[in-house]
Amino acid sequence: MVDPNSQQTVLNVDYSRVGDYLVIELEGEVDVYTAGKLRDAIKEKVEEGEYRIAVNLSKVAFLDSTGLGVLVGGLKRVNPYEGELTIICDNEKILRIFRITGLEKIFTIYPDARDLAGTQAGD
Amino acid sequence: MPSSPRYVSLARLVVSAVARGLDFSEESIDDLKVVVSEMCTNAIIHCEPRREDQRIQLICRPRPGALTVEVKDSGQGFDPSCVGTFEDGLAAGKGFGIPLIRSLVDEFELETDEGKGTVVRITKYDRGTHLPA
Numbered sequence: 001m002v003d004p005n006s007q008q009t010v011l012n013v014d015y016s017r018v019g020d021y022l023v024i025e026l027e028g029e030v031d032v033y034t035a036g037k038l039r040d041a042i043k044e045k046v047e048e049g050e051y052r053i054a055v056n057l058s059k060v061a062f063l064d065s066t067g068l069g070v071l072v073g074g075l076k077r078v079n080p081y082e083g084e085l086t087i088i089c090d091n092e093k094i095l096r097i098f099r100i101t102g103l104e105k106i107f108t109i110y111p112d113a114r115d116l117a118g119t120q121a122g123d
Numbered sequence: 124m125p126s127s128p129r130y131v132s133l134a135r136l137v138v139s140a141v142a143r144g145l146d147f148s149e150e151s152i153d154d155l156k157v158v159v160s161e162m163c164t165n166a167i168i169h170c171e172p173r174r175e176d177q178r179i180q181l182i183c184r185p186r187p188g189a190l191t192v193e194v195k196d197s198g199q200g201f202d203p204s205c206v207g208t209f210e211d212g213l214a215a216g217k218g219f220g221i222p223l224i225r226s227l228v229d230e231f232e233l234e235t236d237e238g239k240g241t242v243v244r245i246t247k248y249d250r251g252t253h254l255p256a
């Protein structure tokens with residue numbers, strides 16, 4: 001996603017809640033230029049005491065290993081609190097990157113945010 | 124182009140436009156976008172000393188059914204034996220870039236020497252194209 005004013009790749013970050021999860025809603029592209037926004041969002045929410053976090057990649061058009069590294073870093077942030085960092089994504093382009101890198105074995109990935117509502121702590 | 128993260132998306136646009144001009148499949152174009160992003164990111168973040176006037180070179184060499192992309196930087200180079208695997212990346216939580224590039228392309232070359240910069244060169248053949256003997 002490109003900002004029409006600056007012609008620069010952008011990443012929009014918003015928040016919602018589904019059940020016990022704080023959902024970080026992303027829209028745009030996650031690369032070395034924008035990944036810091038996701039990193040800061042996860043860090044901020046964990047510092048606020050949110051340990052059950054879902055990152056919604058459904059509106060992410062591009063994700064590379066910089067983004068993957070931020071997600072892995074986020075998982076490491078919540079782990080000491082017995083928290084979770086879950087992925088929401090139904091975009092085959094993005095899911096393929098998780099499969100190729102083996103990260104599909106590390107993250108729980110749901111196709112839809114509504115799938116979070118049926119989970120409870122400890123699932 | 125400038126050695127700055129803000130230009131990595133431009134590199135993706137350029138390479139995807141070249142690949143589209145070669146009638147590459149959408150999956151191959153998606154692969155190339157990831158690959159070029161990784162190549163440029165590595166050149167930018169590992170380019171030392173980091174200065175505003177540093178530049179990296181992106182070179183596309185198209186031919187029917189194949190695209191070779193080269194990214195050159197004039198940084199300090201690195202020890203290629205440090206490049207890990209996906210398993211190393213999973214353990215460390217980072218370092219997925221070069222294994223990801225290798226898994227998405229047909230040919231991969233890395234030329235680096237400490238103090239002499241780095242050249243990463245990949246070739247992607249479009250799906251359905253016969254590989255040379």
